[in-house]
Amino acid sequence: MNILIYFAKRFVAGENLEDAIKATRILNKNDIKTTLDFLGEHTLIKKEVSKNIEQYKKLIRSINILKLNSNISLKLSSLGIDISKKYCLKNLSYLVKYASKYKVAVTIDMEGSKYTTTTINFYKKLHKKYPNLEIAIQANLKRSYKDILSLIKRKANIRLVKGAYKESSKISYLKKEDTNKNYIYLLIKLIKSKGFIAIATHDQKIIEKAKNYFKKYNVKKYRYEFQMLYGIRRNLQIELADKSFPIRVYVPYGKKWLHYFYRRIRERKENLFFVLKYLFRS
Secondary structure: OHHHHHHHHHHOOOOOHHHHHHHHHHHHHOOOEEEEEEOOOOOOOHHHHHHHHHHHHHHHHHHHHOOOOEEEEEOHHHOOOOOOHHHHHHHHHHHHHHHHHOOOOEEEOOOOHHHHHHHHHHHHHHHOOOOOOEEEEEOOEOOHHHHHHHHHOOOOEEEEEOOOOOOOOOOEOOOHHHHHHHHHHHHHHHHOOOOOEEEEOOOHHHHHHHHHHHHHOOOOHHHEEEEEEOOOOHHHHHHHHHOOOOEEEEEEEOOOHHHHHHHHHHHOHHHHHHHHHHHOOO
């Protein structure tokens, strides 16, 4: 367990909001934006959900008051999706409205495949009123092509990720090369659309291809940004910022950081290899 704690501290800002603010200020000084995520996944008790909501409200106010260059990311499982869809949508709507009041943008993270349809439906409902809302789409899921086509029609803002959850071969690409191929395919579709694109990857080859596509299709910098995880490829993050590419770092924090980290490592062996690969790299 001590080894796990050592690993986790590299990739989580800390337990408190103050830790997340400190991490954000350091990144902002290097012209790197952040998206802050309070860890409270898979909450099954309404009292705990209420605590999560209060923490997000405090986070939203802090971003606004301190003028941090940051938005927030949240997961439906922290807002009660495992309790009730109706209950979760009510909580999500409330937080998105609250964030809009303080001019803080929101990204809805994507979780395991059992939540995919609900997450997209919730997004579509709220995006009509809050056009700055962003949603994550996973390139490893075979359904994502149709999902993206549907979202493009709505001029959705999409964070394209590879996907870190273990899924069956019936619904997902299990080989890395197949996921990468689909990632590029989806990226091109998004580039040709009108919405905002977040290229969430640490893959140098994909990043370089994305740069070439942006140049080829004359995509303005306000239409995209690169996104990476806190503590991973820090030198590349700074390099992109120094070259004036828009870059944002996902910064998780909260007292449940060990549970978050352990669950992600245990769920899929590729996640452990990913952590080990970057643990001793800058």
